[in-house]
Amino acid sequence: QQQVKQSPQSLIVQKGGIPIINCAYENTAFDYFPWYQQFPGKGPALLIAIRPDVSEKKEGRFTISFNKSAKQFSLHIMDSQPGDSATYFCAATGSGSARQLTFGSGTQLTVLP
Amino acid sequence: NAGVTQTPKFQVLKTGQSMTLQCAQDMNHNSMYWYRQDPGMGLRLIYYSASEGTTDKGEVPNGYNVSRLNKREFSLRLESAAPSQTSVYFCASSEREGGSQRQTQYFGPGTRLLVL
Numbered sequence: 516q517q518q519v520k521q522s523p524q525s526l527i528v529q530k531g532g533i534p535i536i537n538c539a540y541e542n543t544a545f546d547y548f549p550w551y552q553q554f555p556g557k558g559p560a561l562l563i564a565i566r567p568d569v570s571e572k573k574e575g576r577f578t579i580s581f582n583k584s585a586k587q588f589s590l591h592i593m594d595s596q597p598g599d600s601a602t603y604f605c606a607a608t609g610s611g612s613a614r615q616l617t618f619g620s621g622t623q624l625t626v627l628p
Numbered sequence: 629n630a631g632v633t634q635t636p637k638f639q640v641l642k643t644g645q646s647m648t649l650q651c652a653q654d655m656n657h658n659s660m661y662w663y664r665q666d667p668g669m670g671l672r673l674i675y676y677s678a679s680e681g682t683t684d685k686g687e688v689p690n691g692y693n694v695s696r697l698n699k700r701e702f703s704l705r706l707e708s709a710a711p712s713q714t715s716v717y718f719c720a721s722s723e724r725e726g727g728s729q730r731q732t733q734y735f736g737p738g739t740r741l742l743v744l
Contacts, residue, residue: 521670524668547731549732556737556738557737557738558632558718558720558735558736558737558738559671559718559735560734560735561732561733561734564732604670604671608731614659614722614724614731615661615673615676615686616661616671616673616733617673618670618671618672619670620668620669620670621668621670
């Protein structure tokens with residue numbers, strides 16, 4: 516059962532473009548929504564995260580938009596660069612002793628020079 | 629700090645063989661996790677340990693066992709490997725930050741396992 520649905524599976528943009536990756540969740544108990552970035556051969560690393568009481572969060576060129584009523588959130592990358600080429604995972608977590616993450620299926624982003 | 633380390637980096641097994649994947653963290657985190665990553669499937673939680681002395685099943689625990697050896701170390705064992713267990717395995721650790729919802733998971737570099 517996939518509780519976090521992510522799209523698109525892959526995305527190709529030109530340098531300077533604004534790729535947008537979308538995620539939707541089902542479990543209303545989720546209360547923390549991080550995005551992870553993964554480069555080939557490496558483990559995922561936290562990029563940016565948001566709580567459901569906030570509709571938008573910006574960190575540098577990365578922005579999360581959050582729509583609680585629709586149970587959707589998205590990642591926008593402003594002025595994308597070839598170095599942003601990576602796989603991006605959205606995730607969600609709720610209550611629980613270890614606050615385990617439920618991940619989306621990932622989006623492979625390629626930014627062309 | 630090395631963060632989260634995993635050994636081995638790559639392993640080839642024959643069907644039916646057993647092996648243990650090792651994971652250690654030096655961040656004094658209470659919680660540790662094992663994931664597998666397959667194309668198009670994202671990361672799926674195999675087992676986790678909320679604190680030393682406790683372990684719990686995740687989404688895909690069948691065919692695996694774990695041991696939380698101490699606060700630093702969390703191992704994953706395949707008793708009888710199957711081709712369906714060919715995957716990339718990631719270990720992670722985390723600690724809740726100041727009682728908030730924020731609990732960043734820090735991942736190791738992964739172990740690439742091929743079961744023939």
